[in-house]
Amino acid sequence: MAEQVFPLDRTKQVDIIRQATAIAARAAFVADDFAQALFPRTEVVFNDRMLSNARQYLRSAVGQVETRICQIATDDLDVHHEKLQAIGQGAEGESFAMLENSGLLKTVEIVQHLFLKTQRSELAARLLQKISQEDLESTLTRNLDHQDPAVAEAAMGLLVAQSKTSGAPGEMKASLEDLPPEIVYAFAWPVTAALARLTGYAGAQLKQAAERLLSAHDESAGVARKAERLAQLLDQSKMDEDGLPHPMKDGLTLFIARLARLSGLTSDQIVAFTAEPNMARLVVVMRAANFPVEDALSIFAALGGGDHILTAATYRETDRDRSSALVSRWALPHAFQDAERILSSDLLSDQGK
Numbered sequence: 578m579a580e581q582v583f584p585l586d587r588t589k590q591v592d593i594i595r596q597a598t599a600i601a602a603r604a605a606f607v608a609d610d611f612a613q614a615l616f617p618r619t620e621v622v623f624n625d626r627m628l629s630n631a632r633q634y635l636r637s638a639v640g641q642v643e644t645r646i647c648q649i650a651t652d653d654l655d656v657h658h659e660k661l662q663a664i665g666q667g668a669e670g671e672s673f674a675m676l677e678n679s680g681l682l683k684t685v686e687i688v689q690h691l692f693l694k695t696q697r698s699e700l701a702a703r704l705l706q707k708i709s710q711e712d713l714e715s716t717l718t719r720n721l722d723h724q725d726p727a728v729a730e731a732a733m734g735l736l737v738a739q740s741k742t743s744g745a746p747g748e749m750k751a752s753l754e755d756l757p758p759e760i761v762y763a764f765a766w767p768v769t770a771a772l773a774r775l776t777g778y779a780g781a782q783l784k785q786a787a788e789r790l791l792s793a794h795d796e797s798a799g800v801a802r803k804a805e806r807l808a809q810l811l812d813q814s815k816m817d818e819d820g821l822p823h824p825m826k827d828g829l830t831l832f833i834a835r836l837a838r839l840s841g842l843t844s845d846q847i848v849a850f851t852a853e854p855n856m857a858r859l860v861v862v863m864r865a866a867n868f869p870v871e872d873a874l875s876i877f878a879a880l881g882g883g884d885h886i887l888t889a890a891t892y893r894e895t896d897r898d899r900s901s902a903l904v905s906r907w908a909l910p911h912a913f914q915d916a917e918r919i920l921s922s923d924l925l926s927d928q929g930k
Contacts, residue, residue: 672771804834
């Protein structure tokens with residue numbers, strides 16, 4: 578029987594060696610990942626769709642920053658580099674894979690931003706199960722005919738900003754204009770370093786392009802700021818028909834902004850509350866703001882995932898004074914709350930000595 582000879586594929590051999598080397602470098606973290614899955618520190622559930630959407634959004638956001646840096650470098654700073662020019666003109670970049678493998682995308686700021694964006698997407702999907710796309714679009718445009726020109730202008734600004742983040746159904750699309758300044762900063766320098774390494778370009782213009790990107794970023798152009806501006810103007814207009822905020826009437830983004838303004842909290846806090854078990858803190862916020870029971874139940878149903886329900890009895894039995902005290906505490910700066918919690922813990926431990 579003739580001996581079979583299998584040709585050695587050196588490319589695959591090198592790939593396996595590189596993969597094994599990379600795995601070995603990260604093997605020490607396997608136990609950490611497993612422990613986090615076994616013993617989560619919160620009761621918030623992250624389903625597969627949320628994780629997929631977060632990854633999709635992260636790749637899109639990195640791509641937006643990468644493309645813009647390359648555009649500034651090649652168009653404004655006259656950098657003549659084939660790879661940088663191709664990325665600036667829309668070719669797919671490669672920095673995401675490098676940054677993902679390095680762990681540079683796992684900062685607290687970036688992960689928190691991803692969570693909030695993903696939860697907003699979840700809420701939008703839930704809302705569309707209760708209201709038709711046509712009816713939802715009418716809620717988004719109803720303020721365009723507001724008798725106050727400033728409100729109408731702000732409503733148009735919000736619509737334009739939202740259109741830049743709207744993708745296909747189920748798609749989470751990132752917009753550079755919609756990224757908060759701290760997130761643009763968190764992406765810009767790692768992306769710049771990755772581009773320099775991937776392309777071999779060591780010129781100072783790449784760093785100058787990142788600096789120009791950061792200095793030109795306009796926070797007021799984002800969806801959240803546009804919604805906050807519209808919420809402020811609606812509050813100042815004191816129109817009776819505006820009433821209390823409701824996602825079926827205002828649309829998700831404006832509802833969140835209006836409820837945040839009404840409660841003294843931030844829009845990010847409101848979004849985070851909706852991801853928690855039974856949306857308990859959202860219920861407390863509505864109770865503190867004295868929402869009628871019918872409105873509270875309707876909002877809960879519109880934003881809920883279907884696993885839990887809020888009853889009229891439960892809502893009425895939620896003490897309003899205690900709810901107001903809690904909301905006031907949550908509205909304090911996070912640094913103060915963290916310090917207060919640590920100091921309380923220290924005092925308790927000292928008492929036990």
